[in-house]
Amino acid sequence: MTIRLAIVGLGKIARDQHLGAIAATAGIELVAVASRNAALDGIASFNDIDELLASNIEVDAVSLCTPPQGRFAQARAALLAGKHVMLEKPPGATLSEVYALEALAREKHVSLFSTWHSREAAAVEPARALLAGRTIRSVAVEWKEDVRHWHPGQAWIWEPGGLGVFDPGINALSIVTRILPEAFHLVRSDLFFPENRAAPIAAKLSFETASGVPVEAELDWRQTGPQTWDIRIDTAEGPVVLTHGGSRLTVDGEPRIVEEDQEYRNLYRHFVSLVGDSRIDADFTPLVHVSDAFMLGRRTAVEAFED
Amino acid sequence: MTIRLAIVGLGKIARDQHLGAIAATAGIELVAVASRNAALDGIASFNDIDELLASNIEVDAVSLCTPPQGRFAQARAALLAGKHVMLEKPPGATLSEVYALEALAREKHVSLFSTWHSREAAAVEPARALLAGRTIRSVAVEWKEDVRHWHPGQAWIWEPGGLGVFDPGINALSIVTRILPEAFHLVRSDLFFPENRAAPIAAKLSFETASGVPVEAELDWRQTGPQTWDIRIDTAEGPVVLTHGGSRLTVDGEPRIVEEDQEYRNLYRHFVSLVGDSRIDADFTPLVHVSDAFMLGRRTAVEAFED
Numbered sequence: 343m344t345i346r347l348a349i350v351g352l353g354k355i356a357r358d359q360h361l362g363a364i365a366a367t368a369g370i371e372l373v374a375v376a377s378r379n380a381a382l383d384g385i386a387s388f389n390d391i392d393e394l395l396a397s398n399i400e401v402d403a404v405s406l407c408t409p410p411q412g413r414f415a416q417a418r419a420a421l422l423a424g425k426h427v428m429l430e431k432p433p434g435a436t437l438s439e440v441y442a443l444e445a446l447a448r449e450k451h452v453s454l455f456s457t458w459h460s461r462e463a464a465a466v467e468p469a470r471a472l473l474a475g476r477t478i479r480s481v482a483v484e485w486k487e488d489v490r491h492w493h494p495g496q497a498w499i500w501e502p503g504g505l506g507v508f509d510p511g512i513n514a515l516s517i518v519t520r521i522l523p524e525a526f527h528l529v530r531s532d533l534f535f536p537e538n539r540a541a542p543i544a545a546k547l548s549f550e551t552a553s554g555v556p557v558e559a560e561l562d563w564r565q566t567g568p569q570t571w572d573i574r575i576d577t578a579e580g581p582v583v584l585t586h587g588g589s590r591l592t593v594d595g596e597p598r599i600v601e602e603d604q605e606y607r608n609l610y611r612h613f614v615s616l617v618g619d620s621r622i623d624a625d626f627t628p629l630v631h632v633s634d635a636f637m638l639g640r641r642t643a644v645e646a647f648e649d
Numbered sequence: 650m651t652i653r654l655a656i657v658g659l660g661k662i663a664r665d666q667h668l669g670a671i672a673a674t675a676g677i678e679l680v681a682v683a684s685r686n687a688a689l690d691g692i693a694s695f696n697d698i699d700e701l702l703a704s705n706i707e708v709d710a711v712s713l714c715t716p717p718q719g720r721f722a723q724a725r726a727a728l729l730a731g732k733h734v735m736l737e738k739p740p741g742a743t744l745s746e747v748y749a750l751e752a753l754a755r756e757k758h759v760s761l762f763s764t765w766h767s768r769e770a771a772a773v774e775p776a777r778a779l780l781a782g783r784t785i786r787s788v789a790v791e792w793k794e795d796v797r798h799w800h801p802g803q804a805w806i807w808e809p810g811g812l813g814v815f816d817p818g819i820n821a822l823s824i825v826t827r828i829l830p831e832a833f834h835l836v837r838s839d840l841f842f843p844e845n846r847a848a849p850i851a852a853k854l855s856f857e858t859a860s861g862v863p864v865e866a867e868l869d870w871r872q873t874g875p876q877t878w879d880i881r882i883d884t885a886e887g888p889v890v891l892t893h894g895g896s897r898l899t900v901d902g903e904p905r906i907v908e909e910d911q912e913y914r915n916l917y918r919h920f921v922s923l924v925g926d927s928r929i930d931a932d933f934t935p936l937v938h939v940s941d942a943f944m945l946g947r948r949t950a951v952e953a954f955e956d
Contacts, residue, residue, distance in 0.1 A: 435944075436835045437744075437937050437940060438934075438937055438941055441937070502838065502944075502945045527721065527743050531809065630745055630748070633943070633944045636944040637744075637809075638743055641948070
């Protein structure tokens with residue numbers, strides 16, 4: 343039976359990624375959109391999720407593509423109405439609210455899928471398999487991009503809950519938490535806030551695994567020119583390097599052939615499978631690390647940022 | 650069989666509270682101390698936990714009274730050595746590390762007790778029982794004290810991981826998370842940082858329960874004169890008020906008689922019972938709220954603080 347899906351929040355990420363992935367995925371069909379300022383031709387459109395849920399359009403599942411700050415009320419309404427829910431990353435503005443959503447999904451026996459699209463990048467699973475058999479000495483994450491290019495005029499991203507440079511940085515953390523065999527925790531965090539903004543534009547993080555392996559991360563939103571989304575793992579057997587956001591892999595200096603990225607198609611394929619059994623896939627570990635980075639963060643004011 | 654206990658970190662809280670409570674509790678006995686700059690007459694004393702664990706002194710359990718920033722390595726060493734562990738509040742400097750400790754305790758089949766002494770204040774359980782049968786309209790927390798009086802010269806408390814005003818504030822959160830029948834999550838957080846310090850001296854927090862009940866909290870470390878540790882719950886049936894840090898209760902305007910506070914004795918009595926079955930009691934919810942308050946916090950610089 344085909345899952346009847348509604349998208350909530352028809353913004354940039356929904357148009358760039360979700361619509362195409364849904365169309366290409368068997369077992370799921372877009373039947374409605376709830377969005378304040380946008381609609382889709384030929385698809386039932388509503389201003390918000392409450393209007394959608396009060397209508398006679400039948401939906402089985404909801405994919406939330408709105409900014410994280412308002413997502414709790416939307417997700418809660420959907421879960422209370424017995425709908426399966428898929429969350430864009432980051433899953434919410436606070437940990438308390440995403441833990442509450444998970445408890446509610448369990449209570450209502452519906453699926454909750456907290457997605458991390460970067461974990462679907464082509465090099466991630468091969469890297470994970472490879473690292474399971476290696477001795478890891480250190481990990482270095484470099485995640486540097488131009489915020490003006492990737493988030494033009496997105497004011498919410500600079501507001502509390504919008505996470506600033508952790509909006510892309512959490513993608514790196516979602517990969518590292520997947521590929522390393524051991525858990526890790528933060529030991530030092532330096533956050534750089536533009537003097538006119540409520541969210542950091544750069545961060546320097548030092549983690550350690552339980553057994554003491556250092557994991558260093560540099561996140562920066564001020565990089566113009568070539569963009570850097572790299573994770574380098576130094577192992578006793580040689581270096582394992584993921585570049586281009588986890589889509590390319592180099593092992594001991596040799597490039598490996600990896601499949602083409604199908605991040606969002608993989609997400610929707612997995613969601614279809616979760617919904618089939620009303621299963622939950624809600625790993626909030628990347629958001630826990632970001633939350634730790636704020637709690638443990640030492641703050642430095644830097645030059646004002648103007649869009 | 651009596652539990653042979655070691656205290657790690659013989660500082661202010663250990664001397665003010667732990668030593669007396671241990672002496673007054675059946676089933677547990679202090680046999681060792683590990684502390685950099687302190688020792689106890691007649692008790693085996695070591696410089697740190699590694700020296701203690703390498704010695705031939707037999708201990709069954711360890712109570713960690715050190716500042717939260719260095720506690721992970723100590724707790725991990727104790728758990729790996731098969732010791733039961735009791736953690737002072739806050740349980741650690743990050744959520745990732747306390748989650749890792751819980752997983753390790755489970756793996757080693759030993760007890761982990763993440764304590765919240767304020768939950769043992771005399772009015773807390775009566776308030777919890779009462780509120781289970783009432784309709785709650787709003788909650789207001791006022792937690793205002795003089796940092797110079799309560800934390801004289803404690804530099805670690807102003808460092809990242811020391812939590813600043815959340816060091817006392819987390820006590821209020823530990824009570825509210827216990828007495829309210831519903832979970833809640835943060836919707837707005839304002840943090841006030843002295844311009845020369847890395848931790849907040851005051852915070853104003855707005856939470857909401859899942860069903861929309863507002864929970865407001867004002868934390869302030871700048872209050873001289875009378876100190877305020879109050880939680881007021883407005884219910885349809887009348888006000889329920891906890892004062893004096895949860896040790897006194899007023900219901901519908903009438904003071905209720907409550908027993909004398911035995912916070913730390915209750916903690917050690919509970920620890921003895923946990924260790925008997927190698928059970929875990931690790932509710933990190935108060936630290937999750939603090940972490941959320943930092944992640945969602947809007948920061949304002951205020952007057953420099955000098956000790």
